[in-house]
Amino acid sequence: MKIAVTYDNGNVFQHFGRTENFKVYEVEDGRVLSSEVMNSNGVGHEALAWLLKDCDIDVLICGGMGQGAQDALAEAGIEVCAGAEGNTDEAVAAYLAGELVNTGVNCDHHDHEHGHGHGHDHDHAEAEGCSPQDCAGCSGCGGGHQFEPFYFFEGTNVGRRVKVHYKGTFDDGTQFDASYDRGMPLEFVCGAGDMIRGFDKAVAEMAVGDIIDVHLEPEEAYGMPNPNMVITVPKASIQGLEGIETGDKVMLQDELGRPFDALVTAQDEESITFDCNHEMAGKALNFTIEMLEIM
Numbered sequence: 001m002k003i004a005v006t007y008d009n010g011n012v013f014q015h016f017g018r019t020e021n022f023k024v025y026e027v028e029d030g031r032v033l034s035s036e037v038m039n040s041n042g043v044g045h046e047a048l049a050w051l052l053k054d055c056d057i058d059v060l061i062c063g064g065m066g067q068g069a070q071d072a073l074a075e076a077g078i079e080v081c082a083g084a085e086g087n088t089d090e091a092v093a094a095y096l097a098g099e100l101v102n103t104g105v106n107c108d109h110h111d112h113e114h115g116h117g118h119g120h121d122h123d124h125a126e127a128e129g130c131s132p133q134d135c136a137g138c139s140g141c142g143g144g145h146q147f148e149p150f151y152f153f154e155g156t157n158v159g160r161r162v163k164v165h166y167k168g169t170f171d172d173g174t175q176f177d178a179s180y181d182r183g184m185p186l187e188f189v190c191g192a193g194d195m196i197r198g199f200d201k202a203v204a205e206m207a208v209g210d211i212i213d214v215h216l217e218p219e220e221a222y223g224m225p226n227p228n229m230v231i232t233v234p235k236a237s238i239q240g241l242e243g244i245e246t247g248d249k250v251m252l253q254d255e256l257g258r259p260f261d262a263l264v265t266a267q268d269e270e271s272i273t274f275d276c277n278h279e280m281a282g283k284a285l286n287f288t289i290e291m292l293e294i295m
Helices: 045-054 067-075 088-096 197-202
Strands: 002-008 021-028 031-039 059-061 079-081 161-169 175-178 186-189 211-216 230-234 249-253 259-267 271-275 285-294
Touching: 002 088, 021 088, 031 088, 045 067, 059 088, 067 079, 197 211, 197 285
Parallel strands: 002 059, 059 079
Antiparallel strands: 002 021, 021 031, 161 175, 161 186, 161 285, 211 285, 230 271, 249 259, 259 271
16 A cells, blocks of 8 residues: 655655645555655645545545545545654554554644635645546656646636635525625636635636626535534643633634634533534535636
8 A cells, every 4th residue: 555644854744735745655564665755746735635546545644634635535535644743754654553543633724815714715825736637657656757737627717827706695695705895806726626616616617707606505615514523622621711602613722733713512511512613514605706817
């Protein structure tokens, strides 16, 4: 099997979506046969999952892991062991010995950039990676050529940077976000995995000046709630809970000090329950999208 580890100067890089390199280990009968460093060429989050799949990776060992990346890796059939630290060789040895524990989703960087809690622009670089049709011979998969551009679907605008204005509403008409209100258009590379899938696909065939309305079911937006993201912990293990009430939104930190949002859903004298799913998970969304520029 093949194990990939997010890699930086010999150590496990702590942000999966921003890793520039993976160290790939060829393993047989629980022993490492060989290893090599594979460059990601700036691929981010969900696109990385398919890059790894195309390179026949069976297991990913990493530091920080967001929900979007975890979902994409699960869809790609790749086992994840998140929360690793230190030397990559030692991390692989610990995994093979059954001593490396997966911490699951432990990073909030998969959330969205513009800071209003409902954004749609993942914090990614422009995506490039292995072609799904032809990975044979790419760097890190046994050959020497550079990665070809990787995109999730086809369309006139796929692979091009676009600039749009948008308004987002729920089915009852309540507005949850609008770039118009901020006076700041949204800019991203179409098809590169920067956006929630339905929004991304909606602009693939738009022309400058077009205005469209789209309805997205949860599967094309933020997905369905993950029950594994609802956690109950002892109150004694968390500081600063004075005055916290059920229904409050709080900012927590993982074991590596990274912040993430959570909703208090229940508590008693001994424990408190947090829902760490994205607040839009399970919700159908509607967007009005205006194409301003195609670059």
